[in-house]
Amino acid sequence: MTTPDTLLYLDAAHVTELCLRIDPLEAVTNAFLAVRAGQAGITPEAALRWTASDGTAARSLTLPAWHTSTYGCKVINACIGNPDRGLPRAHGLIILAHPDTAVPVCIMEGAHLSALRTAAVSLVALRAVRDLSTVRHVGLLGGGRQARTHLELLAPRTGLETVTVYDADPARGQEFSRYASRLLPGAQIVVADRAEMAVRAGEVVIAATTTTSGYVQIMWLAEGAVFINVSLDDATEALLLGCDHLIVDDWTLVAEDTTRLLGRLAHAGRVTGPGHTPPPGGRQADTDIGTLLDSAYLRPIGPRDRIVINPFGMGVHDIALAARVHATALACGAGTRLPR
Numbered sequence: 001m002t003t004p005d006t007l008l009y010l011d012a013a014h015v016t017e018l019c020l021r022i023d024p025l026e027a028v029t030n031a032f033l034a035v036r037a038g039q040a041g042i043t044p045e046a047a048l049r050w051t052a053s054d055g056t057a058a059r060s061l062t063l064p065a066w067h068t069s070t071y072g073c074k075v076i077n078a079c080i081g082n083p084d085r086g087l088p089r090a091h092g093l094i095i096l097a098h099p100d101t102a103v104p105v106c107i108m109e110g111a112h113l114s115a116l117r118t119a120a121v122s123l124v125a126l127r128a129v130r131d132l133s134t135v136r137h138v139g140l141l142g143g144g145r146q147a148r149t150h151l152e153l154l155a156p157r158t159g160l161e162t163v164t165v166y167d168a169d170p171a172r173g174q175e176f177s178r179y180a181s182r183l184l185p186g187a188q189i190v191v192a193d194r195a196e197m198a199v200r201a202g203e204v205v206i207a208a209t210t211t212t213s214g215y216v217q218i219m220w221l222a223e224g225a226v227f228i229n230v231s232l233d234d235a236t237e238a239l240l241l242g243c244d245h246l247i248v249d250d251w252t253l254v255a256e257d258t259t260r261l262l263g264r265l266a267h268a269g270r271v272t273g274p275g276h277t278p279p280p281g282g283r284q285a286d287t288d289i290g291t292l293l294d295s296a297y298l299r300p301i302g303p304r305d306r307i308v309i310n311p312f313g314m315g316v317h318d319i320a321l322a323a324r325v326h327a328t329a330l331a332c333g334a335g336t337r338l339p340r
Contacts, residue, residue, distance in 0.1 A: 003098045003105070006337040008326070010108035014334050015325060019113065022324045024120035024153070025127075029293055031067055031320035032124070032249075036290040040067040040316050042250075056081030063315030070323040072096040074315050076114050080210050083172075088145060089210070090114065094322045106326045106335075110318070111145075113325065117317045119149040121289070122228045123157065125247060125309045126204060128292040129301050130226060136161045139202025141195055141216075141234055143167035143176030146208035150230075154204075155183055164190040166198035168209070196220050199227075207234035214261055218242045223304040228311070232260040235308060240265065241283050244305035247292065248274075248285045253312045262310055285310075 010018070034040035042065045049059040058079040065072065076092035083089055092110030097103065126132065135158040140147045143165050154160060163180050167173035173191045180189045192198040199205050199220040206228045207216065214236040221227055227243070229235045240246060240262055248254050248262075251273035257263030262285075265271040270282040274291070278284040287297040289311070301307070329335045 008106040012109040028120040032290040065315035065319045067320040074318040115149040139198040139205040140165040141207040142209040164201040166192040243308040245307045
């Protein structure tokens, strides 16, 4: 493979259009299985956190990863105060390197792809435990970009009849309702005035907020409900410890973290990883998504079981998706060539 003389840049518009040409669920599924087979992986991420001048939390994460012959890194930055400034909460870049020379060959806008990756992981995990075509009612906690991206992937793959959304900002909840009505004109869109209402209404509940405090109680979940803990801190300790199946994407990432609740429970000796003896009064994480996809999870998952999926976020999925976007761009001549 020859190193190109120029650097390909894909802006947000290019990335968004190119993503329409790929199957994100297939890419994410293949990446999970590649990690399980030792053909893909991640290295420790770096996190820089600070407080913006208005007192809101800001951070920059760097996530290196490789997938088969693709090597790269995602840099994703976010500030909780950005929506009040009229800006998206998160911005990012993905950098892909030449596999032989390590020379950067492509830089692409990363926020859209990161949101797509997050939603694709949720749906890949969900369809491993439930038949997507039977999903009729979804509850959403948060009405921002992540909620929209999840709904965009759910809409063509399910038979959604009701979408119930709760957002701490009522105006954002109403805005999401208008968006969802256009996306799903035949569905009932309900804006809840309490988080509990959105949780109780859903066969599938997706938490995509910025909270740092758990509030979702296990008794809010209906029998058979699946709770996807995208924002990682919405679930209470009782829900994490009491659900029938606790599923993670990568236990090492969870166990190394000291910020999110499940990581704190692991550090406190309350939760162990898959295959390890649970502590007295605690539990183990039952399995990971890769094991589920490989049909190697031996415990039966019943239709009345309450399931929590806790996807910490693996940069390998961003790199796997970025590789497909890059290949598609090369095939159709998309993007801007920059001199080195």
